């Protein structure tokens with residue numbers, strides 16, 4: 001049985017926590033897209049961890065953690081993540097890396113930096129982890145798969161030389177930097193090979209067998225619907241699909257095996273990077289929510305950047321869960337909202353005198369204004385509550401209002417960052 005945990009918003013919904021929690025009953029947890037550009041924050045009995053590439057199942061001894069072919073694989077960072085866990089007392093995780101995963105090359109990170117600098121005020125707000133150059137090269141067919149590390153020296157060098165023809169023209173003439181040398185790239189790749197060798201696996205074949213054996217498999221997405229290159233706020237999106245459907249491709253399993261899609265929805269909105277954000281709030285109002293939000297404030301797990309804040313957006317979230325194909329929803333960080341007298345919920349977008357209920361394309365989003373409905377606050381701490389009936393009435397009303405707006409059952413409510421801070425409905 002395969003389940004997917006994915007984000008319905010802009011990312012940072014708390015997917016890591018939900019995956020860590022559900023990891024307990026899983027045999028295999030798989031990352032299927034993205035790279036080390038975002039992170040999941042996880043708090044459990046070993047401490048507080050920020051995972052960037054490793055799947056959130058790494059804390060369980062019985063879980064096999066797979067980095068799928070769809071991931072942008074930064075080899076030194078993955079090794080560092082594994083070493084960090086072990087140095088903090090976590091048993092060495094069972095990690096498998098797809099031999100078809102492609103490698104984030106040092107020049108991808110370099111090009112990401114150069115391009116953001118060149119764009120200046122028009123920068124994407126990239127984390128400069130090399131993700132956009134990486135996926136561009138993958139689809140331009142000049143990427144390097146893990147399996148390429150095992151090619152003979154002459155063929156690998158020939159391939160590197162072919163790629164550097166293009167890279168060096170850009171470096172010298174667009175960015176005014178020094179050209180790259182074949183031997184340097186080759187040497188780096190040989191170091192990468194040594195690092196990653198113990199983990200390399202034909203993971204698609206491994207998963208084929210695991211499915212035949214009836215294993216429980218969890219697909220873990222990064223970011224959320226609104227950062228998807230097709231359905232998100234293009235071009236201020238990420239470079240790989242954040243949708244559950246892509247889990248089949250990025251892991252290498254049949255699409256019909258994904259039986260359950262848990263969309264993680266945040267009880268308010270937050271986003272990083274540039275891009276349209278209709279229910280965004282500013283100033284003191286935003287800072288108060290930012291400071292109270294998440295666990296110790298809404299600051300990026302990878303970059304430490306302050307996140308942009310906003311009220312719950314039912315238009316974006318309804319679309320977000322629908323494009324994920326969500327079968328159920330986990331509503332997170334609800335505990336944060338106990339300070340508010342009333343809770344604004346964005347229930348429509350005003351667009352040139354009309355009210356939109358459907359999430360529009362980026363071109364139209366620019367002209368949208370939020371239409372709010374206000375729900376009474378519950379004005380108390382809800383952490384520690386374990387039964388739905390024990391939540392204050394206004395809090396239940398908020399949850400049920402959101403559920404009605406998004407049209408998918410909310411089966412889990414998260415009221416704290418810890419693994420057991422969850423209310424099942």
Ligand code: GDP
Nearest residue numbers: 012013014015016040041294333414415416417
């Ligand atoms: P992810 O990328 O979707 O896993 O999200 P992040 O890890 O970036 O952000 C979620 C943050 O919220 C982390 O700091 C979590 O520890 C925290 N968190 C998750 N669920 C809850 C919750 O229900 N309440 C509170 N207060 N914090 C939560």
